[in-house]
Amino acid sequence: MKELYTISEIANLFHISTQTLRYYDKIGLLNPEAVNPETNYRQYEQGQIARLAMIIELKQMGFSLLEIRKYCNVKRLDELEHLLEDKRRELKGRIEELISVEQQAEFYLKMIRLTREKHQDHILEISYLPRRHAYFIPVSFGIQDLDQYIAMVYKSYMRSGQRKETSRKGHVILSIDEESLRNQKFRTYSGIGLLTDSCVEGKNSLLIQEGLYATAAHIGEYYTISNTYRKLCSYIRENHYEIAGSSLETSVTNISITDNPDEFLTEIQIPVKQK
Known part of the structure; x- marks a missing residue:
């Protein structure tokens, strides 16, 4: 018999809310293994824990729920590779933008400090x-x-x-x-x-x-x-x-x-x- 876990146990394990798990169920991203007909409580098995771990990891990398669902529905390495290559290009662009923003902030800090130095009789x-x-x-x-x-x-x-x-x-x-x-x-x-x-x-x-x-x-x-x-x-x-x-x-x-x-x-x- 499969060992089942309650929605609260899964939420506590991954430090997410039960509301998030209910939303994942609603959009077809992570459906529970079973729903207790008497209490209407959702129950999850070990395979769904692994799937949720992948969902959270992809979400942390910046993938949208739509992209994650698309991958999870096919679960092919070539599909994951394609998603990761696209994300890597996107992240590289964002990193370059952040470096540019940091350099601009450094420039203005330098100008502010220079202004103060010049006010000190230099x-x-x-x-x-x-x-x-x-x-x-x-x-x-x-x-x-x-x-x-x-x-x-x-x-x-x-x-x-x-x-x-x-x-x-x-x-x-x-x-x-x-x-x-x-x-x-x-x-x-x-x-x-x-x-x-x-x-x-x-x-x-x-x-x-x-x-x-x-x-x-x-x-x-x-x-x-x-x-x-x-x-x-x-x-x-x-x-x-x-x-x-x-x-x-x-x-x-x-x-x-x-x-x-x-x-x-x-x-x-x-x-x-x-x-």
Whole structure:
């Protein structure tokens, strides 16, 4: 005689509810071996315990009840193999998405910490910066037209057919040419672009060379950034360096991240060489 188990015993064994087992019975996923005609209690035998263990394992792997029922109704290795291959591809895609989300979270945490560090008087310094890539449009425009040109560069990039993803995520860069920097003209830009994870193709590809840069953190409203440019240029002269190229400017924290203007941080980088 087969040993039978009550629905409560099965539920306790697998740490699931009796309501779940009743639902599995209703949809034909796991029917009891017998139903007591007097008490209407469901009873299960050993083979159904093994089937329930497989159902739970497949469910933990992310299979839908419909997929599980389809497999359980045929129970063929080729069917299970097909399901597992599909699930593995799906999980791989989800893992890549989660890694991307984690990297984005790490980026913003880094930016928040950088903002705090810069507030602790680490404002002006000479740093060795690595090589970087950008999608860049050389164009002259005034600071008063900045919003218009930001919209333009995004639109241009999207229309360019570039498949490489912009880095964290599409940070705008601005440039002031060397002559303007030397002449203390800080309100007219010579180009605008987007930082990218790797080299883009075509005429808008810009390689930002590695090397020594004088860097400054501009903290506060953007319209006062000319003051920080002046301080940085003075810092370059006082430390016996000279300007060696166009500036690179990018927003680290702005109104998209915080509503507090005192927490806005724009980083200015000017390539330099020793006199």
